[in-house]
Amino acid sequence: MRIPFSLHARRTAVAAVTALSLTGLSACGGSSGSGSDSTSLEMWTFKQSHVAALRTAAAAFKKQTGISVTIEAYTPDDAYTTKVQSAAKTGDLPDVLEVHSDGEDRVFGAAGIVNDLAADFTGDWAERIQPQVHDSGLVTDARYEAAQPESARDHGIEKGARYSVPLTVGTxxxxxxxxxxxxxxxxxxxxxxxxxxxxxxxxxxxxxxxxxxxxxxxxxxxxxxxxxxxxxxxxxxxxxxxxxxxxxxxxxxxxxxxxxxxxxxxxxxxxxxxxxxxxxxxxxxxxxxxxxxxxxxxxxxxxxxxxxxxxxxxxxxxxxxxxxxxxxxxxxxxxGPLALTSLSIPATSKQPDNAKKWMEFLSQEKVAAQFAKDSSDLPATELGAGSADVLGPTLAALVDSFKGEPAHTYEPxxxxxxxxxxxxxxxxxxxxxxxxxxxxxxxxxxxxxxxxxxxxxxxxxxx
Missing domain, CATH: 3.40.190.10 (Periplasmic binding protein-like II)
Known part of the structure; x- marks a missing residue:
């Protein structure tokens, strides 16, 4: 996926199409696409450039936890949306979805497709995320009010709910x-x-x-x-x-x-x-x-x-x-960075706790730095000075573009x-x-x- 000039315009288009198909579907019962194996998760993404990086992270995650994660990509974006729509109707969604931040996540949340993560995104996990994108995925008071008209794409979201956690950022x-x-x-x-x-x-x-x-x-x-x-x-x-x-x-x-x-x-x-x-x-x-x-x-x-x-x-x-x-x-x-992609947990997942462990694992600094190097994309995790050795000079320069006083930061x-x-x-x-x-x-x-x-x-x- 390439990011166009207007994130808002693009997300609006994606969300509108999704809303037409998904509003009112909610979680349809049935089993997750990952089956009943308690040590096996399935994740879907629309970013082909993320697949190898996620599979490398999954190998490290299995070594640490014994839980395997299968990564599947469906591209382009329209094909991914169609795949999610179809799976939502049959209850065959995976355990984790990569979604477009601040649009698609709330549409899925309004339809009951994905879980509320507000109670889980706390402590060290929340503190690792860059402050500029910390509220991405969260239904703030302003976002809730904007969703009140029945014509709103995300009508039905709950105030204070969090339907995704940022994975990648950019500017x-x-x-x-x-x-x-x-x-x-x-x-x-x-x-x-x-x-x-x-x-x-x-x-x-x-x-x-x-x-x-x-x-x-x-x-x-x-x-x-x-x-x-x-x-x-x-x-x-x-x-x-x-x-x-x-x-x-x-x-x-x-x-x-x-x-x-x-x-x-x-x-x-x-x-x-x-x-x-x-x-x-x-x-x-x-x-x-x-x-x-x-x-x-x-x-x-x-x-x-x-x-x-x-x-x-x-x-x-x-x-x-x-x-x-x-x-x-x-x-x-x-x-200033923007949240670009985020992670959500479908309501049909039989392993939401393991799915959260996987999402939190991806936010760890060393894991996020390696993901950045493998994908040539920037993580939402706040990376320390030592990560430059992993990232290399080009990616490190991209990270450095975010660094500055708030008053001296251009916010797109x-x-x-x-x-x-x-x-x-x-x-x-x-x-x-x-x-x-x-x-x-x-x-x-x-x-x-x-x-x-x-x-x-x-x-x-x-x-």
Whole structure:
């Protein structure tokens, strides 16, 4: 599975389809897919890149506990959803499900498909999980209120229930670079700031005009907005200034001097885009990088596993968070993690206690670090300094992108929404695409259009 530009949009689509099929099904009785063997569990996942890592962890788990775990993958995501739907009707679900965080888990919980884990996720287990994603899977007061309309996809969830525990996390705004191409251009380290990043792009483009640029799946138009411009704006303006770009105050929105400054910084990317990048999907942008068609690739922490699947050795990749302008308000900006996938226990499992033992085992620091190395994906577990020896430099750099003071951390999914109700990332992304890479309009024209778009959202919301 590849993570698209909008986690919320994707989860909404998955959850909506699932809700139509599962609402009201509840647990249908019958036996779990793992049978009655008290020392044998079954787990399903939709992430092919997780299978080998989970099987390695399962071997260690069996050695420690005597309990075996069979891992099965069903891909792509739609096939997985269909498989779960079918098994829910017949009571043939496994003992553990990997699910999409903060959407699919609550839909399954509302339908009675998965158990409430709130009473179990405590103590050392809970303390191992990164604080930024600790509440993922939990039905907070706000999530409960949002589920009260009968039309809500997760209508029927219980306040305070926890229908999943985070397994993997990730964030946007990660830059990947081909080490060999960098070396050929005389570059030996990650850029310290935005200005140095642009200088490095200039060097790689000078070395090879055809392959020295940067790729990004800009056919999904909001990627430029959410993966580059927004973290760049946070770095330049600070949290308050960044949020003000989307608010009603015209003295601080995209049409203001602050907005023009940020757009001018973003426009500095224009000479360095890989030819045709505006026509590439996210997968195609990453594949272009893996095939040596670009020296740099912008994505998320989750991109590394996809690059590995497409033939790249993670050790041949230099990874770093999108650099900040050296004169910006937050030159040491961190990138906040999001929960991406989580684990749930179907209500039909005959071995919920053993299933919990397996889930807790996966959260242990050494196990989570090995899982990260094997899958090239980041665990929800808070990893200590010693884990860098297991992870290797590329994964360790991804972990380091999370590290920073809360006030200096860009949150791709903030706890409190500051944009107008009904705000659509695609609309803003389409305007930005005409600035860069297409060059159809100037910074000032782009600023005016983004201001007008923002005004229209607030007017429609009547706020």
């Amino acid at each position: 946007f705004g990660i830059v990947f670079a081909n080490k060999k191409m960098l070396a050929d251009a005389g570059i030996t380290k990650a850029p310290a700031d935005w200005e140095e990043f642009l200088a490095d792009l200039k060097k790689t483009r000078a070395k090879n005009a055809r392959t020295g640029g940067v790729s990004l799946g800009l056919k999904v138009q909001a990627t430029g907005l959410t993966w580059v411009l927004q973290p760049l704006a946070f770095s330049q303006l600070g949290k308050a200034g960044y949020e003000s770009l989307f608010k009603k105050d015209r003295s601080a929105d995209f049409g203001s001097p602050n907005g023009v400054k940020v757009l001018s910084l973003y426009d500095q990317m224009t000479p360095y885009w890989m030819p045709g990048t505006q026509s590439l999907t996210i997968d195609e942008g990453d594949q272009a990088f893996a095939q040596g068609k670009s020296a740099f690739d912008i994505g998320g922490t989750f991109t590394l596993a996809f690059l590995k699947q497409n033939g790249m050795n993670p050790d041949d990749v230099l990874a770093f968070g999108l650099p900040s302008p050296k004169d910006g308000a937050v030159p040491d900006r961190a990138l 999914s903030p706890a409190v929404e500051f944009r107008a109700p009904g705000y659509e990332q695609d609309d803003a992304g389409a305007i930005l695409a005409d600035l860069t890479p297409l060059g159809r309009q100037s910074v000032q024209e782009t600023a005016a259009k983004l201001r007008a778009l923002n005004d229209s959202y607030w007017a429609a919301a009547k706020q």
